[in-house]
Amino acid sequence: MPTSGHDTRNAIARLIGLTLMADGELADGELAALDRHDIPGLVGLSRDALLRAVADLSAELLDESAEARVAVLDPAHIDALLDAVTNPQQRLLVIRAMVVLAKSDGSISDPEQSLLRRALERWRLTLDDVVA
Numbered sequence: 001m002p003t004s005g006h007d008t009r010n011a012i013a014r015l016i017g018l019t020l021m022a023d024g025e026l027a028d029g030e031l032a033a034l035d036r037h038d039i040p041g042l043v044g045l046s047r048d049a050l051l052r053a054v055a056d057l058s059a060e061l062l063d064e065s066a067e068a069r070v071a072v073l074d075p076a077h078i079d080a081l082l083d084a085v086t087n088p089q090q091r092l093l094v095i096r097a098m099v100v101l102a103k104s105d106g107s108i109s110d111p112e113q114s115l116l117r118r119a120l121e122r123w124r125l126t127l128d129d130v131v132a
Contacts, residue, residue, distance in 0.1 A: 011084035012043045012094050013053035015119070018081070019098040020054060022073060023109035033104035039097045043090075073111055075118070082122045091123045095130055 016039065020030050034040065040050040085091055098119065102112040120126065 007084055008086070008090065009044055010053065011081045012090065013045055013050050014057050014081050015078075015085070015094055016043065016050060016097060016101065017054035017057040018073070018078065018115060019101045019112065021058065022102070022111040022115050023105075024111070025105075027105040029105040030101050033101055037097070037100055039101070042093060042097060073115055078115065078118055079122060082119055085123075091125065092129065095119050095123065095125060099130060 016034075020026055020034075034050075035047070040047045043050070045053075085094060095116070098116060102108045102116060108116070120130075
């Protein structure tokens with residue numbers, strides 16, 4: 001089933017949000033990188049819309065959590081978001097933004113690595129594709 005532009009933008013915003021939340025901490029460096037690289041503009045959203053999507057995602061994850069731990073990196077959820085982005089150019093743009101944000105606090109945590117790896121595999125991309 002084809003996704004609408006709104007669905008794609010929403011999925012992209014949520015993937016960016018998952019990247020920001022993957023390590024359990026929304027660091028100042030990540031927010032600074034979001035602005036410095038104009039990631040909202042690059043993915044076709046205003047900064048407010050992107051941050052609202054991140055806040056909505058956080059609230060939904062907390063509501064859905066049946067345990068004491070929140071499943072931020074639920075594979076089925078991630079795959080659904082990744083599958084909503086079908087355009088190859090958008091995929092490259094999104095994975096590049098995700099890498100920039102994951103690196104922006106000085107290191108790429110294990111959860112961030114897991115998310116990036118999943119996106120690369122699902123989209124059949126390599127690190128060479130990302131840095132090209």
